[in-house]
Amino acid sequence: MVRWEPGARERLQGAALELFGSQGFDGTTVAEIAARAGLTERTFFRYFADKREVLFTGQDAFERLFFAGLDATGSDEPMTSIGAAIGRAADFFPDEHRPWSRARQQVIDAHEALRERELLKLSSLAAALTRALTDRGVDPTSAALAAETGVTVFRTAFAAWIAPSETRSFPQLQDAVMRRLHALIDAD
Amino acid sequence: MVRWEPGARERLQGAALELFGSQGFDGTTVAEIAARAGLTERTFFRYFADKREVLFTGQDAFERLFFAGLDATGSDEPMTSIGAAIGRAADFFPDEHRPWSRARQQVIDAHEALRERELLKLSSLAAALTRALTDRGVDPTSAALAAETGVTVFRTAFAAWIAPSETRSFPQLQDAVMRRLHALIDAD
Numbered sequence: 001m002v003r004w005e006p007g008a009r010e011r012l013q014g015a016a017l018e019l020f021g022s023q024g025f026d027g028t029t030v031a032e033i034a035a036r037a038g039l040t041e042r043t044f045f046r047y048f049a050d051k052r053e054v055l056f057t058g059q060d061a062f063e064r065l066f067f068a069g070l071d072a073t074g075s076d077e078p079m080t081s082i083g084a085a086i087g088r089a090a091d092f093f094p095d096e097h098r099p100w101s102r103a104r105q106q107v108i109d110a111h112e113a114l115r116e117r118e119l120l121k122l123s124s125l126a127a128a129l130t131r132a133l134t135d136r137g138v139d140p141t142s143a144a145l146a147a148e149t150g151v152t153v154f155r156t157a158f159a160a161w162i163a164p165s166e167t168r169s170f171p172q173l174q175d176a177v178m179r180r181l182h183a184l185i186d187a188d
Numbered sequence: 189m190v191r192w193e194p195g196a197r198e199r200l201q202g203a204a205l206e207l208f209g210s211q212g213f214d215g216t217t218v219a220e221i222a223a224r225a226g227l228t229e230r231t232f233f234r235y236f237a238d239k240r241e242v243l244f245t246g247q248d249a250f251e252r253l254f255f256a257g258l259d260a261t262g263s264d265e266p267m268t269s270i271g272a273a274i275g276r277a278a279d280f281f282p283d284e285h286r287p288w289s290r291a292r293q294q295v296i297d298a299h300e301a302l303r304e305r306e307l308l309k310l311s312s313l314a315a316a317l318t319r320a321l322t323d324r325g326v327d328p329t330s331a332a333l334a335a336e337t338g339v340t341v342f343r344t345a346f347a348a349w350i351a352p353s354e355t356r357s358f359p360q361l362q363d364a365v366m367r368r369l370h371a372l373i374d375a376d
Contacts, residue, residue, distance in 0.1 A: 079376035119311050120304060141344055145369050148340040156332050181333050185373045188267035 009047050011037040016054040017100070020107040025051070025114065055104055055114065056121075058092075063125055065089040070132055078138050082150035085129060086174060089154060093161060093170040102162045126151040153177050197235050199225040204242040205288070208295040213239070213302065243292055243302065244309075246280075251313055253277040258320055266326050270338035273317060274362060277342060281349060281358040290350045314339040341365050 015036035019028040030051055034044045048054050069088025073081050093101065108114040126147045133143035157174040160166060166173070203224035207216040218239055222232045236242050257276025261269050281289065296302040314335045321331035345362040348354060354361070 077372075077375045079372045083376060116304070116308060119308065123307050141348060141365060141368055142372055144344050144347070145340065145365065146372055148344070149337060149369070149372075152333065152336040152340065156329055156336070159332070160329060177329060177333065180329055181337070182373055182376070184265075184267045184330055184334055184337075185370055187265045188271060188370070 008037070008039055008043055012039065012044055012047055013054055013057075013100075016051065017103045017107065020055075021103060025107055025111045052114070052117075055107065056117070059121065062089065062092045063128070065092055066125065066129060067132060070129070078133055078142050078146035079149070081133065081136075082129065082146045083178060086150050086154045086157075087171065090157075090170045090174055093158070095169060098162065101158075105162055122151055122155060149181070153181060196225070196227055196231055200227065200232055200235055201242055201245075201288075204239065205291045205295065208243075209291060213295055213299045240302070240305075243295065244305070247309065250277065250280045251316070253280055254313065254317060255320060258317070266321055266330050266334035267337070269321065269324075270317065270334045271366065274338050274342045274345075275359065278345075278358045278362055281346070283357055286350065289346075293350055310339055310343065337369070341369060 012033060016028070016033045019032055019036060028051065030044050031041055033051065033054070034041045037044075048057065065088045066085040069085040070081055072088070073084035075081050075084070108118055129147035129150065130140075130143045133147060134140055138146070153174065157170065157177045160173045160177065161168075161170050168176075200221060204216070204221045207220055207224060216239065218232050219229055221239065221242070222229045225232075236245065253276045254273040257273040258269055260276065261272035263269050263272070296306055317335035317338065318328075318331045321335060322328055326334070341362065345358065345365045348361045348365065349356075349358050356364070
């Protein structure tokens with residue numbers, strides 16, 4: 001019989017981030033994460049396939065937000081559609097998640113294979129958004145430019161959102177970054 | 189005593205691309221490449237550290253072109269500076285190299301680890317261009333946006349340049365892609 005552990009997922013995630021931060025990702029075992037959370041290894045594996053998944057859980061839900069945003073827009077303009085996609089994805093980053101995102105990013109930035117995994121994920125997201133636009137009849141060059149530019153705006157806003165003393169919300173920052181991009185292109 | 193082989197590098201590259209194309213990257217050995225080129229394995233290793241380097245040789249010279257372009261511009265506008273950087277990098281792709289670039293890209297697209305290597309190379313190029321702009325006093329957000337956008341324009345132009353029936357030159361395509369980006373942003 002499987003016992004339900006209240007808040008087990010969150011306790012495991014919190015314990016993992018603490019240990020990754022203090023003793024490194026490679027230097028931390030699943031047994032240590034479970035022990036720190038006051039749970040068993042067996043419970044850990046009910047929630048996560050491996051310790052890396054603690055950092056990347058929820059990615060599918062995150063990516064679906066982009067496509068939900070894209071589907072909800074009535075615009076034919078590729079950049080306006082992509083703006084709707086990244087605007088919807090901002091829902092994934094409410095202010096109460098900022099401390100978690102900051103701690104998670106420190107772990108990822110300190111580990112080359114995790115950084116590469118994150119980059120490759122964003123790259124395949126841009127490729128999937130490109131395909132979604134060409135499926136709507138956008139020419140391939142415009143689709144690739146809009147999708148890649150949207151992911152660039154998202155990544156730049158995310159980096160600003162987790163900066164040490166930043167207090168503006170994710171949507172505010174993403175709007176500011178998009179306006180900045182417009183200004184840069186207009187000045188060229 | 190080392191014997192000089194006229195055109196050995198080019199013969200090895202040509203032989204490697206043929207073999208990678210017909211029997212796959214993983215299915216090809218250095219011994220086979222050398223034999224196909226009529227040379228010894230020892231000669232191969234005078235030119236390349238391993239078979240992967242046949243595909244990525246010249247990358248340092250390629251990346252230096254971006255920075256040469258950046259250094260040559262007198263502009264303070266980040267997008268104009270990045271436009272000069274990618275404009276200079278176009279020198280790396282004269283029309284007579286197009287068949288080589290097409291064949292090389294087919295090999296890379298067919299192999300996940302090679303695709304990832306190429307993506308990560310472009311990502312570190314964007315990071316290096318971002319640093320070059322912040323070193324000149326550009327704020328981090330504008331620097332990241334301009335550098336990432338420039339690399340997106342470069343990649344999109346490259347994809348168009350190696351498309352099957354494309355005949356326009358790399359600089360022509362890069363100008364067209366940059367104009368398209370302006371139009372997309374203006375329409376948003």
